[in-house]
Amino acid sequence: MKLWLPFLQIFGMKQNSVYLFGLKDFLMKRTLLFFSLSLVMLVPSVLMAQTLTATDTTALKKPVAISLLNVSNELEQTQNRLVKISQNVKELDIQPDFDSLIGVHSHFLESEADDVNKVKAQTISNFYLENASRNWTGYQKRIKVAINDIRSQLSILQENIKSLTFEKEVWQLTLQNASEKADVPNELKSQINKMITQISKLKTTFEATQTKLILQENKLTDLLITTNDVLDKIQNLKKQMRANLFISSESVLWKSALKHSDIFPVANHLSNVWNINKKSISIYFVQKNFFLILLILLLETVAFIFLRNRYNKLGYNESNPGFVNANFVFNAKRVPSLLFIQLSTIIIVLQTIPLSISALLTMALLLVAIPLVSRFAGDKGKQQSMIIFFLFVINETEVIFWYFGDLLRYYLLVEAIAGIVMTYYLMAFKFKKRETENAPYAKKVILISSFIIALFSITIVADIFGFVNLATLLTKTTTKIPAILLIIFLLYKLLEIIIVSGCEAGKSFKWNAVKYCSNIELNLIRVLKLAAFYLLIEMALETLEIYKPVADWIAEALVYDIAIGSISISMGRILGMILIIVVSYFTANIFKVLFGNSEQVNKRLSKGFMFAINKTVGYIIITIGFVLGFAYAGIDLGKFGLLAGALGVGIGFGLQNIVNNFISGLILLYERPVEVGDIVTVGTLMGEVKSIGVRASKIKTFDGADVVVPNGNIISNDLINWTLSDKKRRLEIKVGVAYGNNPNDVLKLLQKVAVNNDNVLVDPAPIALFDDFGDSSLNFRLLAWVHFNNSLSTKSQLSIAIYDALAAADIGIPFPQIDLHVKDHFTEQPKVVIPNPPANSPEIVDNEHDKD
Template identity: 30%
Template sequence: MHKIINAGTTLNGFLKLITLICIFCILPAIPVNAQDDTTKTAYPTADTLFHDVKSVPNAYVADKVWLDGVNRSLLPSGRFGEIEQQLAAIKQNFASLKTATAQTDLSKEYVEALSEYLRLWTRQKSGMDSWNTDVSGIVTTLSAQQAGLKKKIEVWRLTDSVAVANSAPASILQKIRSLKYELVETSGKLTSGIDRLLKSQNQLVEDYVQTELMLSQVKDYFLLSKRELFVQNSSTLWDFFASSAQSRSFFTSFVNIGSVYLTATGTFFTGGTGFLLVIVVYFLLLAGVIIAMSRFFKRITPDDPLLQRSGMPFNFPFTTLVFIFLFSLNIVISDVPEIFLTVIHLLMIFPIILIFRQISDRRYHRTIHIVGAFLVLQKLKLVSGSGSDAERILLTIITAFSIGVLLWVQLNREVAARVDLFHRYVKLLFRTLTVLMAIAFIANLFGYLMVSITIVNGVLNSINGIAVLTILQRFILGSILLFLNTDTAKFSLIVRDHYDLMSKKIAGFISVLVKILAVSVVLRSFGMFVVTWEFLESLLGAEINVGDLSLKVETIIVFFFSVWIAVKLAQFIRFILEKDILIRMDLDRGVPATISAVTFYLISGFGIIFAVVSSGLDMNRFSLLAGALGVGIGFGLQDIVKNFISGIILIFERPIHIGDAVQVDELSGVVRRIGIRSSVIKTWEGAEVIVPNGNLISNRLINWTFSDKQKRIDIPVGVAYGTRPEKVVGLLKACAAAHENVLETPPPNVFMKDLADSSIVFELRCWTADFDSAVIIRSDLMIAIEKTLSENGIEIPFPQRDINIKQVTEIKNGAE
């Protein structure tokens, strides 16, 4: 049935909305008087002078519970025992570290060794600081408990005297005196514990001072050993190779730095082997997960191209397992010897090479092997010791061979074709790498080692980091897509009906994130991250002055970014509500759209408020702007405000719903979207018309599908004079009843409508529940009617006219 809606019908709904808003605004301001007759506790406080005989049982229970808590804190398994165990471990670590440092000549050590000692002494100082903080906190707590005990002892002493004077029962006196004895005993334990902790702190003072001195000494040696960038740090390359002792010192440097790493490793494992056990358990768990994912990937045989590409690492689970295990160790473990991390980085190169062999074309395999060899040499250079002969030799080998390989690839047309070198971006990349390696080789040639090392480490670390990010991108995306293919995920209607959309959105998000991380990796590899970050901070801190108004660039960016995040979050939640949650609920038509729209605008509104607050905008500066905006609303923005309020009315009153067939003035079609300012109506011809919400509220609106989708079909039929009307009525009703989409209730009806000039006009009226197919049903009925009337010999006349032609004698040359 259709419904005609005028502007007056919306008044009641609008007034209801205004009333609700006023109620919600006024309610918080109404004072609510709390009850004053609250029940007071029957337990006396520590400030009570004494307990009367009646309150002794309750007070005894309360103080007994409190006293048990105090005693538990003094047990060896409690905090007091843990503190003493930590102190013993700290002192033992200090002694062993002090002995190892005393046996080392710090003035002759490499930067790597000094960095390791710096890490160990920093960790030692951090442990002492943490222990002192914990001890001070416990001493403070125990002192407060001691003060409370003294008050309670005095209270129970006076209670004992009062109970004796009042001839209290023996059971009461026994409770009072037993608790008083326990309080006195615990007070002595507290005093002893505080004294022991203070004495332990005094014992650690001397070790702490020595730790600070050793840390300062190691830091000084470390800073002295660091080399400046644009300074000649060593002799020229020809002088270096001219020395006769190079062959011996090359291996000697490896032996010396190796001994330092072994000492650091032994110190690290002193105190337990639980670290290795945790690593083994973690490896086994990770192996089970990746093997299960690999089997699931092979079982589902995905036809999704995106899943096929991203899931390729699951075709070789062992290699992927080793890579993920080493990468996660590099991220998770902290405060370990530097050699651990270097070895992890070195071992990661081999699974990277194997994975890239599997996911890339065969023509790139030789290039992958060459790059992998350079990465291995670079990691060996890092562990050879800064300033050592081994470092210089490995640096020379890397730069010389890399220049040779890059030139060979670019000059050999066959090889260049294999690696797509004729693509302009690839060609630019190879030329850039060639120039950088040439600069590194020349810098090494003339003794500017830090320039050469910075370039080599920057290039190779960037390649390594981007390779790691590429593999992680495929692994993470493949894991997510595999989960979306599980039965658990497919329970969600969003996953089941919008899998392609979700997979593309997730892939796009991960791709953007990987690109940002890749830029960060390149900047860090060349040592430019800090400089770039400081530049961005200065740029964000710049102020833009517009008259008296001053805004920071950071404030503007934070504001718009927060608004963007809020809108995207609102869209995502609205998508979930519409496509998964609300569709499962038995709600009236139009209610899901209202809920999703209100949720969207509420989240967006709170997001804008949060953006204003988080950006730190001073709203007092916008008072003039707000006044101008008010004038603008009063004069120039009337239509916008009108449409905005009309949109709110449409959302809450719901005179139309998405999918309704409506007619506004001369415009008719289907409602596709209801917005806060305007709505979209798609006409029967396919055009999408944006209609301001004010027109839908103020103009005459016909909603053909407001309560249901039933539509009446009217078909006029003319028959020749002389035809029996009863027969025509029966035939027309039979045609309507024979159609499957014509409703039986209300039944089809036929009326004689007119006695026209050439025919008797009947009209068939029937109903259908399928509004969208009404035109097709009408066409089917007309075809059936024509066929039925023809078969029964009933003529459908058409207007006839007699034309009389008169012959007129043609007069030639009439003018003559």
């Protein structure tokens, strides 16, 4: 547009004149329409054309000799390409030395695998199996990462080797063509020979690197097989232990005597505990990269401090909803709150962390939770969290006694008895006394406490009769499930407060998303609830030691193929398709929230134009989502050709109105005779346009009714748009005065009334006109321009002001009068003549009978 401005200025036109001509608006509308329709039509074609692979494209290329006139130029370009390809070799050399990695891992994994293969289900502890499972899962992930790195490098090498092979064939043909001609200089032939030699050397280097990487990949694959075998062994041991839960593995406790070797020497047993945990911890910290978790913790800290400062600047107090909770999190307990969130993040993200570190982090998390939980559950909740903390510490100490033989069984008894005592006297007993104070809450606590006491009682019985595995699982479940509930509950409450406070602080920004804060807050809390529920189920299943079997069963169910005719589908693909479509829908809504009706954008673009952009981009995103979803589900869109033909016939007969409304909606979006926010009259309907949809538009009348009008009706019928070009509206007030008044005085009075009203616009200026001589009055008109939103109130104000001004000036307002004149035509009293009845009248006959 700026390119045309100098030429337009030559003819005396300014930039505003260009907008009056509508040239810019016209070009932008047509460009957007063409771009949008092109994307909608091309996206499915591009996605369906992905079946043409790179191999197919390469196969279509055939080496052709270069023209001798372009050899010099092509030599230079080929040399530049070789330099770039050579850089790939240097980048591959920078990659980690997989040989040393393989050497270290091979020796280490072999020794670790031997240790695992020697253990038996009868002599191993749950702690050892869980720790080994986490360690070997970490090994598996690192090996898979190394294999993926090698495969990505092999892919790069393969593409470079193909490219070098093609280049070599091209230059060989060029050299053959040059050798057949005698007038080609030898120097040129020599340059071509050097290029072929250089290409050959680089290709040989690439092939050697490729061979090396293939060998490394094979070795890593062997290590991965070993790792998978060990994990299968661990899972089988866990399965055996679960199968032996209800099988007595030891004699009854009164027949079991403690051996001297079970306790002494104590130092040796403790040394074994330390060495095993030290080994797993050292291996984890040596091989783990903590950059990601440190980055997440840093971002959490920065976000927390930023949000705290923004919220404190709002100046809220106790009268504002949510202030007490926000002040508690951001000011009173800001350090424990941030520490609790960060400790929770570490535990959730680092899933393969050794159990000993995980236990220490969880203890720290429960300890930090004690001063925080009082805000949401009072002193009672604080007391409960202390009990949960102590029970958790007692249960984690159980790990030490696994190395003290039968002493473990006595520790299980002590642990269960301590659990019963603490649960009864500190929770159930006290709440039973306070049941009248807070009956519903007390009843819940008593019910949960009774369930915990029952589990501890079963633990005692199981331990006494030799069901050690069952007793261990019950104590673990009884102590860790309450801890998990407490952590997830407190984490949910803290994040909920942060979300609500963040939305409150976000309202201070002049962003378009501010008006959606309520919906954003509601949706984020819903997502938070789902995440908390998922986390609770996952941790509970892990505590019960059945997470892996359940996850494997769900995975098998999702990938199970169901054949329907020639189509094979699975639940996983269907859920994936639904997820992709839902994500595309939310992405379109996020785009609308971020960019729709933005004040900064609307300084240059109209509201209707931005609405058209949002609608178009939304349609494109959702279309891409549907195409990707069907592609993920394995549905061939090419097989819908017959359906499209049938749909075309259906459109021709039964769906013409729907298609008409759809096309009309596109016309409304891009031609923009109506924009969102306009005041329109369609037939007898008048109101504000709230939205323009695919099939229909929504108009809100001034009576408050939402009317859905098909787009076809808006396009085909007469449409009055009161605010298309501007928001001004002209008012017309008619008034008549009695004959005998000076019309000039009346005109000045009307003009003065209009000028003195603040709602009347200065430009265009109001004007008073003498209309005509009426039957009983001199008729005048007052014309005034006002903003459309103020038209009704301004008209009322002007009418009252005119009446008051006329009355003050003693100018009467006539009204039609009718004089009724009644004339009397009778001077005498009129005589009433009653005719005689006929002779055969029933009355005459009756009278004669009466006389007789």
